[in-house]
Amino acid sequence: xxxxKTARERVRAxxxxxxxxxxxxxxxxDGAAGLSLRAVAxxxxxxxxxxxxxxxxKDDLLTALILDGYNALGDAAEASQQGQDxxxxxxxxxxxxxxxxxxxxxxxxxxxxxxxxxxxxxxxTVAPAMRTTLVYGRIIADARPVSPVAATPPAAIGPDLDALxxxxxxxxxxxVIPAVTxxxxxxxxxxxxxxxxxxxxxxxxxxxxxxxxxxxxxxxxL
Amino acid sequence: xxxxKTARERVRAxxxxxxxxxxxxxxxxDGAAGLSLRAVAxxxxxxxxxxxxxxxxKDDLLTALILDGYNALGDAAEASQQGQDxxxxxxxxxxxxxxxxxxxxxxxxxxxxxxxxxxxxxxxTVAPAMRTTLVYGRIIADARPVSPVAATPPAAIGPDLDALxxxxxxxxxxxVIPAVTxxxxxxxxxxxxxxxxxxxxxxxxxxxxxxxxxxxxxxxxL
DNA sequence: CAGAAAAGAGAGCAGTGCTCTTGACGAGCG
DNA sequence: CGCTCGTCAAGAGCACTGCTCTCTTTTCTG
Numbered sequence: 001x002x003x004x005k006t007a008r009e010r011v012r013a014x015x016x017x018x019x020x021x022x023x024x025x026x027x028x029x030d031g032a033a034g035l036s037l038r039a040v041a042x043x044x045x046x047x048x049x050x051x052x053x054x055x056x057x058k059d060d061l062l063t064a065l066i067l068d069g070y071n072a073l074g075d076a077a078e079a080s081q082q083g084q085d086x087x088x089x090x091x092x093x094x095x096x097x098x099x100x101x102x103x104x105x106x107x108x109x110x111x112x113x114x115x116x117x118x119x120x121x122x123x124x125t126v127a128p129a130m131r132t133t134l135v136y137g138r139i140i141a142d143a144r145p146v147s148p149v150a151a152t153p154p155a156a157i158g159p160d161l162d163a164l165x166x167x168x169x170x171x172x173x174x175x176v177i178p179a180v181t182x183x184x185x186x187x188x189x190x191x192x193x194x195x196x197x198x199x200x201x202x203x204x205x206x207x208x209x210x211x212x213x214x215x216x217x218x219x220x221x222l
Numbered sequence: 223x224x225x226x227k228t229a230r231e232r233v234r235a236x237x238x239x240x241x242x243x244x245x246x247x248x249x250x251x252d253g254a255a256g257l258s259l260r261a262v263a264x265x266x267x268x269x270x271x272x273x274x275x276x277x278x279x280k281d282d283l284l285t286a287l288i289l290d291g292y293n294a295l296g297d298a299a300e301a302s303q304q305g306q307d308x309x310x311x312x313x314x315x316x317x318x319x320x321x322x323x324x325x326x327x328x329x330x331x332x333x334x335x336x337x338x339x340x341x342x343x344x345x346x347t348v349a350p351a352m353r354t355t356l357v358y359g360r361i362i363a364d365a366r367p368v369s370p371v372a373a374t375p376p377a378a379i380g381p382d383l384d385a386l387x388x389x390x391x392x393x394x395x396x397x398v399i400p401a402v403t404x405x406x407x408x409x410x411x412x413x414x415x416x417x418x419x420x421x422x423x424x425x426x427x428x429x430x431x432x433x434x435x436x437x438x439x440x441x442x443x444l
Numbered sequence: 445c446a447g448a449a450a451a452g453a454g455a456g457c458a459g460t461g462c463t464c465t466t467g468a469c470g471a472g473c474g
Numbered sequence: 475c476g477c478t479c480g481t482c483a484a485g486a487g488c489a490c491t492g493c494t495c496t497c498t499t500t501t502c503t504g
Contacts, residue, residue: 012481031339033255036460047484049463058461113336115417117253126421151440153433160430163423181407181434187419188410189403195337197409199348201385208382211375212403218373219441230450230502260491271494272452280492 016054018044020064027065027106032116037061059119062110066125069107073100074131081135086222087214089139094186094213097132098206101190108194112187130167133183137168140179144221153177175220182216189213238276240266242286249287249328254338259283281341284332288347291329295322296353303357308444309436311361316408316435319354320428323412330416334409352389355405359390362401366443375399397442404438411435 022040030036037058041051055061076099080092101108110116111129152174153161161176168179189212192198193205202208244262252258259280263273277283298321302314323330332338333351374396375383383398390401411434414420415427424430 031336034339037462038460046482048461049485050483052462053482056462109336112413112417112419114253114331117256121418151433151437154429157426157429157433160424160426166423177430177433178437180430181411181437184410184414184434185403185407186410187414188406188408191334191413192406192409195334196343197334201388202382204379204382207376207379208399208402211373211379211399212406215373215400215403228502234450258491259493268451269453270492271454274493275451278493 012054016064019051019054019061020068023061023065024068024107027110028104031106032062032110035062062116062119063122063125065107066110066121067128069104069111070125070128070131072104072107073097073111074128074135076100077132077135081138086139086142087217090217090220090222091210091213093132093135093139095210097186098190098193098209101194105194108190112191113195133167136179136183137171139222140168140175140220141170142222143171143175143179145175145178145219151177178220182220185216186213234276238286241273241276241283242290245283245287246290246329249332250326253328254284254332257284284338284341285344285347287329288332288343289350291326291333292347292350292353294326294329295319295333296350296357298322299354299357303360308361308364309439312439312442312444313432313435315354315357315361316431319408320412320415320431323416327416330412334413335417355389358405361444362390362397362442363392364444365393365397365401367397367400367441368443373399400442404442407438408435 019040022043023035026035026039035058037051037055038048040061041048044051055064073096076096077093080096081089082092084092115121153176161173164176164180165171168176171179189209193209198205241262244265245257248257248261257280259273259277260270262283263270266273277286295318298318299315302318303311304314306314337343375398383395386398386402387393390398393401411431415431420427
């Protein structure tokens, strides 16, 4: 990349950046379903038809936003890992995910909420999505769950355990299942809070989240 | 209910039922955002304007579907509790939730996925939503988490603990946080599986879910 | 049976994604 | 230098959407 190609390509890249920026503000206000190509075009002062030169379809624009979102979360997740002990890194990761979700709720919903109907994520979203998971994999490497929590999983799921281990290398069989469960608990907690499942029964959301994640750290034996 | 009122009211109730039934099939195919009053009206052979006599707005139709969904899940959750031991009841509840989600994915997404933009759930959805939670509250009543998992929560969140205890009566302070965390883990696991976060790395989804929920049962000390 | 209430039909408004065609501009080549 | 060709913008148009308003038809009730 770089190495200023033709002037045309430079202005085109700038247009794409401006479109995604505007789209992100619309996303933050109206959500994925309310995102409108025409509205973005209007805000840019161009005809509704012209925007299709940059993003052929609405799904393409959505894909760009999803990629940006995964990368922003991946950045935050990696930046949170400042050489602490495993528990500290786990808590930092949890709060990085939660902070991202609270700061950019519609982007979080785009990544981890219900899939947009009719939209099929292309292959190249997988790698950016994996970045955050890999941060977790490095934390979980030295987890030692206490005996009652860990249990040798049924033999039938051996191949799946190996597949899951590809994101958390060197993890023992009895640890894989608790590790996956804690990972889903993190996103379940964030989604519950963000999507309003707690209603208004909870006021100290951050503290309760923190206590839950600490409890999971003990569950994982970090 | 009952006591056949006027014949008009009978046919009206039947119309409402038919509309929601058709809407449910459309929801299953196109998701909440793709739900179209006009399409439902078309399938019923009536003018697009006439359907507003039964559901004034699209949100009203959505509310009816959400209420039906919560009640269907609540039915399944309650039916799953056939006087077993706590662990058995917990696992039965988990699988009831997962089975519901797999059987009616778009309805699950409507209940527990990203909120529909611009839609605000009315008050009367709270009670049906609580039904499933209350089933969980009865299970958790005799949880005894092992010492490393439980921990006395910070004093500041005392009022929140009381609020949370309203759905799980008689639960000790150290148990509330793990109980909430396990509850979010359940829905996190179901959402991850349903929303495709696992990609195609996992084949024995049911077995892995089951192993995770068993692990949570030990975490909770059921 | 007559009047009132409910239900349906149709037109219309403002918005959407997306396509096709037409016209303008600029960069590179003979 | 002149000319071609790819890129871009714009406009019109299609098939949708939710929702409102008016008008007519049906149906129930006093």
